[in-house]
Amino acid sequence: MVKLGAVRSLHHQVIQELGRLIVSGELAAGQSLPREEVLAERMSVSRTALREAMKVLSAKGLIESRQKTGTRVREESHWNQLDADVLAWRCASMPTESFVDKLVEMREIIEPAAAATAARRRSTEQLAALEAAYQAMAAAEDLDAWTVADLAFHECMLQATNNELLTSLFSVIETALGTYFVLSARNSANFKNALPQHLKVYEAIRRRQPEVARQAMVKMVSDSRSNIRKAVRA
Amino acid sequence: MVKLGAVRSLHHQVIQELGRLIVSGELAAGQSLPREEVLAERMSVSRTALREAMKVLSAKGLIESRQKTGTRVREESHWNQLDADVLAWRCASMPTESFVDKLVEMREIIEPAAAATAARRRSTEQLAALEAAYQAMAAAEDLDAWTVADLAFHECMLQATNNELLTSLFSVIETALGTYFVLSARNSANFKNALPQHLKVYEAIRRRQPEVARQAMVKMVSDSRSNIRKAVRA
DNA sequence: CGCCGTTTATTTGTATGACAAATAAGCCAT
DNA sequence: ATGGCTTATTTGTCATACAAATAAACGGCG
Numbered sequence: 001m002v003k004l005g006a007v008r009s010l011h012h013q014v015i016q017e018l019g020r021l022i023v024s025g026e027l028a029a030g031q032s033l034p035r036e037e038v039l040a041e042r043m044s045v046s047r048t049a050l051r052e053a054m055k056v057l058s059a060k061g062l063i064e065s066r067q068k069t070g071t072r073v074r075e076e077s078h079w080n081q082l083d084a085d086v087l088a089w090r091c092a093s094m095p096t097e098s099f100v101d102k103l104v105e106m107r108e109i110i111e112p113a114a115a116a117t118a119a120r121r122r123s124t125e126q127l128a129a130l131e132a133a134y135q136a137m138a139a140a141e142d143l144d145a146w147t148v149a150d151l152a153f154h155e156c157m158l159q160a161t162n163n164e165l166l167t168s169l170f171s172v173i174e175t176a177l178g179t180y181f182v183l184s185a186r187n188s189a190n191f192k193n194a195l196p197q198h199l200k201v202y203e204a205i206r207r208r209q210p211e212v213a214r215q216a217m218v219k220m221v222s223d224s225r226s227n228i229r230k231a232v233r234a
Numbered sequence: 235m236v237k238l239g240a241v242r243s244l245h246h247q248v249i250q251e252l253g254r255l256i257v258s259g260e261l262a263a264g265q266s267l268p269r270e271e272v273l274a275e276r277m278s279v280s281r282t283a284l285r286e287a288m289k290v291l292s293a294k295g296l297i298e299s300r301q302k303t304g305t306r307v308r309e310e311s312h313w314n315q316l317d318a319d320v321l322a323w324r325c326a327s328m329p330t331e332s333f334v335d336k337l338v339e340m341r342e343i344i345e346p347a348a349a350a351t352a353a354r355r356r357s358t359e360q361l362a363a364l365e366a367a368y369q370a371m372a373a374a375e376d377l378d379a380w381t382v383a384d385l386a387f388h389e390c391m392l393q394a395t396n397n398e399l400l401t402s403l404f405s406v407i408e409t410a411l412g413t414y415f416v417l418s419a420r421n422s423a424n425f426k427n428a429l430p431q432h433l434k435v436y437e438a439i440r441r442r443q444p445e446v447a448r449q450a451m452v453k454m455v456s457d458s459r460s461n462i463r464k465a466v467r468a
Numbered sequence: 469c470g471c472c473g474t475t476t477a478t479t480t481g482t483a484t485g486a487c488a489a490a491t492a493a494g495c496c497a498t
Numbered sequence: 499a500t501g502g503c504t505t506a507t508t509t510g511t512c513a514t515a516c517a518a519a520t521a522a523a524c525g526g527c528g
Contacts, residue, residue, distance in 0.1 A: 009480095009481065009482090010481075010482070011289065011481085011482090015293075035507085035508060035509080036508080036509070037508090045482080045483090046482055046483040046484070047483085047484085048282065048481090048482060048483065048484085049481080049482060049483080051286060051509090051510090052285060052286055052289045052481095052482095053289075055245065055286045055287075055289055055290050056289050056290055056292075056293045058290075059249075059290045059293055059294070059319075060293070065508090065509060065510090066490085066491085066508085066509075067489070067490045067491065067492095067507090067508055067509045067510070068489095068490060068491040068492055068493095068506090068507060068508050068509075069491080069492075069507095069508075069509085070507090070508060070509080071508095071509085076398070077398075077401075079402075080317065080318070080402070081398050081399050081401075081402035081403075082316045082399065082402055082403060082406070083314070083317070084314070085293075102397045102398070102399055102400075103399070105351070105397055105399075105400075106397070106399050106400065106403075109343065109344065109347040109400075110343065113343040113347075117339070163336045163339055163340070164310070164311075164315050164336070165315050165316065165336055165337070165339075165340050165407075166336075166339075166340065166343075167315075168313075168314070168315035168316055169315075169316060169340075169403065172316070243509095243510065243511090244510075244511070245510085245511090269478085269479060269480080270479080270480070271479090279511080279512090280511055280512045280513070281512085281513085282510090282511065282512065282513085283510080283511060283512080285480090285481090286510095299479090299480065299481090300479085300480075300519085300520085301478090301479055301480045301481070301518070301519045301520060301521095302477090302478060302479050302480075302518095302519060302520040302521055302522090303478095303479075303480090303520080303521075304478090304479060304480080305479095305480085
């Protein structure tokens with residue numbers, strides 16, 4: 001997932017570097033950055049590349065530039081917390097339980113509601129896609145295959161809500177949690193434990209039973225929560 | 235809310251202009267933009283300013299640039315749907331009922347859950363802030379005062395969840411809905427209708443009763459939904 | 469004729485230098 | 499001490515040149 005060798009471009013590197021520094025707190029809120037010319041030289045890039053990066057960080061709410069005053073790190077409350085990069089930087093810098101709890105909390109709120117909505121709105125095609133994903137999970141022989149199918153299942157379910165905001169939100173949360181999922185899965189010997197629960201969710205969505213789908217999903221998420229917590233602690 | 239006269243900067247204008255064009259569909263997905271030099275001249279800005287804008291749009295997932303190939307508009311599924319700008323552009327370009335419904339749906343999912351979480355986690359200070367907001371609503375003499383206090387109430391409640399992801403998500407939804415709220419409020423003669431429901435939510439959070447808070451909020455949101463729908467149709 | 473490596477042409481990426489615009493801070497006169 | 503004026507500093511914008519990547523054209527070879 002994480003492209004290690006692939007250095008996409010200079011300004012991309014700068015975005016990553018500065019973003020990480022800010023989100024991790026090494027550059028505290030309110031603190032002002034060196035002026036562009038100096039910062040550019042210090043990072044060994046041209047002012048052009050630096051500025052392109054700063055515009056992006058600015059769009060993410062991390063910094064704020066004004067003429068004469070310079071560029072300052074903004075308060076945490078102004079950050080685009082739901083931006084994929086910002087989330088990734090947080091995951092990298094605070095692998096504490098508390099942040100994982102917040103991610104899981106989001107999941108607990110979103111997924112059951114999404115399951116219920118999907119049960120109400122899914123089209124025939126969407127149901128077929130969901131079934132295909134389930135079958136792939138059932139047929140999975142190794143952990144990697146199962147993980148791929150699992151993600152596909154959740155993706156299909158979200159698309160079946162026909163609300164792209166919901167889809168987008170969850171994909172963000174999922175990505176962030178992915179960091180820890182890898183860990184949790186590596187440890188679990190029998191990875192197909194959750195299969196029956198996925199079946200329950202699928203069946204409820206097929207039969208258009210929102211409340212049944214919601215309850216099944218509540219259970220599934222709460223189970224996986226304890227797994228993730230165990231993995232993070234370890 | 236919307237700064238009409240304030241033209242922040244050139245690249246900011248470019249971001250807005252191109253962003254709007256893409257989200258509205260006037261620049262279709264897959265379509266490739268003119269090359270930078272041409273596009274810059276066509277928009278009467280330097281290539282530098284244009285590029286700074288394009289990097290931001292790229293970060294929002296709207297476009298994708300590659301050497302030799304040029305810059306293309308990305309599929310809708312790659313957009314950062316939860317980005318404040320993207321949402322704003324959507325609100326501006328598709329004032330259809332269906333999008334409002336999606337926003338309201340998000341609200342129906344988030345707010346009750348947030349109320350319940352706040353009832354569990356709120357600190358004494360956060361409760362005090364919530365009460366202050368409620369008192370301001372009760373004391374409001376005109377619509378503007380009430381609107382400000384109303385927003386403050388919801389803001390306080392979300393902060394009381396102590397989950398900044400939740401806070402951030404809702405503030406985005408709220409901003410987007412704000413466009414329509416204005417309309418709905420203008421028409422309602424007795425704007426203080428919702429006051430008793432806010433009291434119920436506040437009381438439940440004070441007494442640390444998650445389920446009561448959730449139910450009260452469910453009711454409040456569903457009431458406001460019908461108001462908004464009426465307003466949008468009008 | 470068709471395949472495959474090479475060259476070329478085009479487009480984005482990066483660097484540099486110059487100037488415009490805004491504005492905080494210092495200065496000066498009152 | 500205060501209010502307006504000047505100045506110095508920093509970001510904002512522009513123009514130009516070159517580097518790097520790579521799709522497309524080319525050309526040699528089986």
